[in-house]
Amino acid sequence: MSFVIWLTGPSGAGKTTLAMALAEKLQEMGCQAEVLDGDGIRSRLYPDLGFSKQEREMHNRVVTEMAKLLAKNGVITIVSVIAPYRAWREYARKEIGSFVEVYLRCPLEVRIERDPKGLYAKALKGEVKELTGLDGEYEEPESPELILDTDRMSVEEEVEEVLKKIKDLGLLDQITQKSGVV
Numbered sequence: 001m002s003f004v005i006w007l008t009g010p011s012g013a014g015k016t017t018l019a020m021a022l023a024e025k026l027q028e029m030g031c032q033a034e035v036l037d038g039d040g041i042r043s044r045l046y047p048d049l050g051f052s053k054q055e056r057e058m059h060n061r062v063v064t065e066m067a068k069l070l071a072k073n074g075v076i077t078i079v080s081v082i083a084p085y086r087a088w089r090e091y092a093r094k095e096i097g098s099f100v101e102v103y104l105r106c107p108l109e110v111r112i113e114r115d116p117k118g119l120y121a122k123a124l125k126g127e128v129k130e131l132t133g134l135d136g137e138y139e140e141p142e143s144p145e146l147i148l149d150t151d152r153m154s155v156e157e158e159v160e161e162v163l164k165k166i167k168d169l170g171l172l173d174q175i176t177q178k179s180g181v182v
């Protein structure tokens with residue numbers, strides 16, 4: 001049994017970037033780690049799925065199930081999905097059990113400046129509706145295991161903070177002792 005690191009935050013907060021860096025670091029350390037990225041899963045499994053509340057909820061349930069199965073089979077699973085509602089993240093926590101919620105916080109003006117996919121520009125012109133973090137709803141986590149202010153930290157610092165947290169929670173020791181990695 002492994003655990004899930006669930007990265008949540010609005011579009012452009014840095015979820016995908018951190019997920020990839022974290023997986024690389026854990027793999028270098030000899031751990032089995034996989035990323036479940038919201039955008040990636042959507043484009044591979046159901047590219048036509050939209051962003052209504054109902055569609056997002058179905059997608060979040062799929063991701064929860066995938067993460068649960070991976071973690072159950074010993075893989076450290078890093079989820080990078082907006083998951084805009086608290087109730088859905090609580091559902092994931094309950095289903096998965098060993099769950100580390102990390103909130104990537106970043107002010108709107110920085111997200112607009114970053115805009116890696118040009119979505120904020122489109123949304124500001126009215127071409128994208130209900131962009132999470134602009135006119136789309138996002139319920140901030142109330143008591144996540146960790147908050148990272150991604151406008152004030154480097155990606156490397158974020159990776160170190162997450163590693164420190166999972167070590168403090170005793171999660172990394174369980175994995176490394178069982179698999180014999182150091």
Ligand SMILES: Nc1ncnc2c1ncn2[C@@H]1O[C@H](COP(=O)(O)OS(=O)(=O)O)[C@@H](OP(=O)(O)O)[C@H]1O
Pocket residue numbers: 010011012015016037038039042051055056057059060080081082083084117119128129130131132136
């Ligand atoms: N309206 C709207 N709102 C939010 N996101 C949008 C939207 N339209 C497209 N996109 C793109 O879809 C990515 C978010 O997918 P997720 O699966 O993480 O979101 S959710 O949990 O279903 O809300 C999101 O990726 P990130 O920017 O990495 O968060 C966007 O690239």
Ligand SMILES: Nc1ncnc2c1ncn2[C@@H]1O[C@H](COP(=O)(O)OP(=O)(O)O)[C@@H](O)[C@H]1O
Pocket residue numbers: 009010011012013014015016017018080114116150151152153154155158
């Ligand atoms: N400290 C940081 N943490 C994460 N991303 C950062 C940071 N500083 C700058 N960025 C940049 O911000 C953008 C975040 O995009 P992305 O990772 O796709 O976010 P999200 O998956 O939350 O939409 C990337 O272009 C990334 O290089």
